[in-house]
Amino acid sequence: MDTTVKTQDTNGSVTTDPSASAGMQPFLHDAVVTLHAPSLVISHADGQLNGGADGFYHGDRRALSHLTVAAEGIALVPVAGGFRGADRAEFRDVLRGLGESTPDPAVALHRRRSTAAGRFEERLEVTNAGSRQVHLRLTVTAGTDLATMDQVKSGRAPEEVPPQAADSGAIGLAWACDGFTARLVSEPAPDVLEVPAGRLSYDVELAPGASWSVTLSSTAAYADGDQFPPPPVDQVPWNVPVLRSADRGLDRWLAQSLADLDRLRLTDPQSQKVRPDQFLAAGAPWFLTLFGRDALWAARMLLPLGTDLAAGTLRTLARRQGAVTDPSTEEQPGKILHEVRRGNFLLGDRLSLPSVYYGTVDATPLWITLLHDAWRWGLDPSEVEPLLPHAESALAWMRDQADADGFLKYMDQTGQGLSNQGWKDSDDSIRYRDGSRAHAPIALCEVQAYAYEAARCGAALLRAFGRPGADEWEAWAERLAARFRDRFWVSDERGPYPAVALDGDGKPVDSVTSGFGHLLGTGLLNAEESALLAARIAGPDLDAGHGLRTLSSDAVGYNPYGYHVGSIWPHDTVIAVHGLVKAGFPDVAASLADGLLTASTAFDARLPELFAGHGSRRSPHPAPYPASCRPQAWAATSAVLVLQAALGLSADVPGGTVTVAPTFAATYAPLRVTGLQVGGDQLDVTVTAVGTVNMTAPAGLAVVGP
Numbered sequence: 179m180d181t182t183v184k185t186q187d188t189n190g191s192v193t194t195d196p197s198a199s200a201g202m203q204p205f206l207h208d209a210v211v212t213l214h215a216p217s218l219v220i221s222h223a224d225g226q227l228n229g230g231a232d233g234f235y236h237g238d239r240r241a242l243s244h245l246t247v248a249a250e251g252i253a254l255v256p257v258a259g260g261f262r263g264a265d266r267a268e269f270r271d272v273l274r275g276l277g278e279s280t281p282d283p284a285v286a287l288h289r290r291r292s293t294a295a296g297r298f299e300e301r302l303e304v305t306n307a308g309s310r311q312v313h314l315r316l317t318v319t320a321g322t323d324l325a326t327m328d329q330v331k332s333g334r335a336p337e338e339v340p341p342q343a344a345d346s347g348a349i350g351l352a353w354a355c356d357g358f359t360a361r362l363v364s365e366p367a368p369d370v371l372e373v374p375a376g377r378l379s380y381d382v383e384l385a386p387g388a389s390w391s392v393t394l395s396s397t398a399a400y401a402d403g404d405q406f407p408p409p410p411v412d413q414v415p416w417n418v419p420v421l422r423s424a425d426r427g428l429d430r431w432l433a434q435s436l437a438d439l440d441r442l443r444l445t446d447p448q449s450q451k452v453r454p455d456q457f458l459a460a461g462a463p464w465f466l467t468l469f470g471r472d473a474l475w476a477a478r479m480l481l482p483l484g485t486d487l488a489a490g491t492l493r494t495l496a497r498r499q500g501a502v503t504d505p506s507t508e509e510q511p512g513k514i515l516h517e518v519r520r521g522n523f524l525l526g527d528r529l530s531l532p533s534v535y536y537g538t539v540d541a542t543p544l545w546i547t548l549l550h551d552a553w554r555w556g557l558d559p560s561e562v563e564p565l566l567p568h569a570e571s572a573l574a575w576m577r578d579q580a581d582a583d584g585f586l587k588y589m590d591q592t593g594q595g596l597s598n599q600g601w602k603d604s605d606d607s608i609r610y611r612d613g614s615r616a617h618a619p620i621a622l623c624e625v626q627a628y629a630y631e632a633a634r635c636g637a638a639l640l641r642a643f644g645r646p647g648a649d650e651w652e653a654w655a656e657r658l659a660a661r662f663r664d665r666f667w668v669s670d671e672r673g674p675y676p677a678v679a680l681d682g683d684g685k686p687v688d689s690v691t692s693g694f695g696h697l698l699g700t701g702l703l704n705a706e707e708s709a710l711l712a713a714r715i716a717g718p719d720l721d722a723g724h725g726l727r728t729l730s731s732d733a734v735g736y737n738p739y740g741y742h743v744g745s746i747w748p749h750d751t752v753i754a755v756h757g758l759v760k761a762g763f764p765d766v767a768a769s770l771a772d773g774l775l776t777a778s779t780a781f782d783a784r785l786p787e788l789f790a791g792h793g794s795r796r797s798p799h800p801a802p803y804p805a806s807c808r809p810q811a812w813a814a815t816s817a818v819l820v821l822q823a824a825l826g827l828s829a830d831v832p833g834g835t836v837t838v839a840p841t842f843a844a845t846y847a848p849l850r851v852t853g854l855q856v857g858g859d860q861l862d863v864t865v866t867a868v869g870t871v872n873m874t875a876p877a878g879l880a881v882v883g884p
Contacts, residue, residue: 203331215444228245238466244319249316252274260782264437273287287302296397305388319376326521351373359398359401360396361396361397364394420852425845444459448494478547478548479815482829492548496568511571512572514536540599546572546632585665588622608679609733610687620682630702662676690732691729698757698758712761722793722794756823768824771823786809790803838873860874861873
């Protein structure tokens with residue numbers, strides 16, 4: 179086919195979505211996201227890439243911001259569309275009025291999208307099911323601003339970059355800036371290519387029953403390579419279980435979550451191994467990179483599927499463990515980092531995070547606990563032992579950073595970093611009961627629980643591997659528990675509960691929050707205290723029916739759309755589910771788990787990072803948080819932790835036991851899950867409708883049953 183290349187723009191400018199106002203974070207709640215880290219594609223529900231956060235991204239940079247399809251003089255009417263799995267999507271349109279001899283549509287457009295690392299393809303197929311021959315001109319318009327992710331998130335993307343003709347003999351378009359190159363080519367070649375306008379046009383003639391197709395391929399790359407390269411497709415660092423239960427929604431939730439997690443995998447180029455260390459990127463689109471806290475929680479929730487991901491995550495973070503004191507990045511000896519990006523991450527006038535940023539108070543104790551838990555699930559001692567010096571450094575950081583009161587606290591040292599440095603890291607997340615904000619330095623309740631658990635886990639590791647200090651760390655943990663009991667507990671009309679934090683003056687920040695769930699099962703609380711928190715969590719102000727609200731709906735300042743002050747986060751809820759089961763409150767855990775399952779159905783089995791906290795009393799379907807990441811690693815791994823909690827599953831491979839004591843699994847019975855993993859061997863569990871449990875015992879392990 180001959181191709182005419184026009185060099186002058188003929189009214190081909192691309193318009194942007196007027197709803198994406200400058201300076202405002204783009205919404206994502208109706209977006210279709212396909213991904214294969216470090217790449218992703220975001221489009222409208224009709225398949226068009228056209229404004230806001232839409233685009234093809236690679237490594238925190240937008241390679242295409244526009245890719246639209248139009249038929250000259252003919253309306254394209256969307257009739258179906260959405261993601262298929264994790265890296266694919268499909269969309270169908272009717273070409274209204276074309277070739278129609280009855281009220282039925284005759285000509286249709288089918289768009290099939292597939293996403294790979296550094297590449298995405300879109301196959302356009304037009305079919306004529308009518309009785310008349312038709313002719314149309316199909317036009318694809320492409321463009322890009324090559325914006326960085328922080329520019330997109332801030333709603334202040336730069337001007338579009340003019341396209342050039344693609345090189346290497348291909349017919350298409352190319353863009354380049356700052357060592358980043360994007361290309362779009364067509365097979366077959368377009369009939370007309372208008373380079374300045376970014377337009378590719380095709381003259382299509384279709385007899386009755388005929389079809390026509392074209393494949394658009396876009397690639398993106400950095401001249402110096404990927405910061406965190408994709409792993410080999412066939413090297414998934416966990417066993418993929420198969421679940422069949424009486425609740426097909428649960429089965430679908432787990433399957434979709436595992437598919438998304440597969441495409442969130444990244445590798446550490448510093449590992450320099452035949453099988454490089456892998457970790458999970460935090461989420462798409464804003465956080466498709468290494469985040470310490472997110473990667474640690476996600477790996478911990480996936481331990482019932484194997485220990486390889488945990489080992490890779492631990493080593494990746496250990497290589498970057500703090501070694502010096504640097505106020506500009508908040509690095510400190512022994513500290514585990516918060517996030518890594520290719521460049522500084524700028525949001526507005528106040529927030530400016532360096533490319534490697536250590537502003538987190540909880541990643542360090544969580545690293546210690548993951549090492550301990552991975553060892554208990556069967557991580558080989560030969561992989562544990564080299565990490566023990568890093569554990570000792572992390573323990574020393576906890577000891578050295580604890581203030582005069584003995585609590586772990588945080589305060590932004592830079593004036594441009596995160597003012598809150600727990601997982602609820604938005605500016606307004608830590609509030610008093612009257613709605614006013616707490617002032618730094620702040621000691622979060624859940625961080626003290628993490629530190630207590632980490633100290634005891636660290637002691638167990640030191641003792642098991644013949645290293646000194648175990649008794650010291652157990653004593654340190656008990657002193658912390660005593661101080662917590664003395665300083666954090668407050669009361670209201672419903673009785674005593676722990677404050678969400680202590681402020682800079684040591685005063686309790688007395689709001690009622692989802693932080694209760696992070697304390698349960700850590701060992702910090704006694705039985706009476708755990709019962710008090712279980713009763714609080716079960717109340718309608720926290721249990722919204724779709725999950726756990728981050729802030730009580732009775733609180734001043736509660737906002738169902740508030741990022742951390744009333745919304746529902748799946749990972750936050752499932753941490754409470756697991757803690758409740760460990761503390762002996764399976765009924766409350768089951769209620770929260772059922773709420774998440776209901777929410778997963780409403781979100782097509784792909785739970786977002788967070789959603790609105792209105793609750794089931796207001797609506798049977800949860801409302802989205804409009805700018806939420808979806809998928810998000812720890813939201814996806816929540817499905818695995820719900821299954822673990824339902825089965826009452828825990829492991830002590832060094833002690834020679836695995837425990838399967840179902841708590842609320844009968845809710846989904848008959849249930850059979852095959853392909854769990856303990857100590858490198860497969861574990862299959864069946865729960866019948868009458869509650870009978872059958873299982874295969876991994877070699878060398880004694881099974882403790884109900």
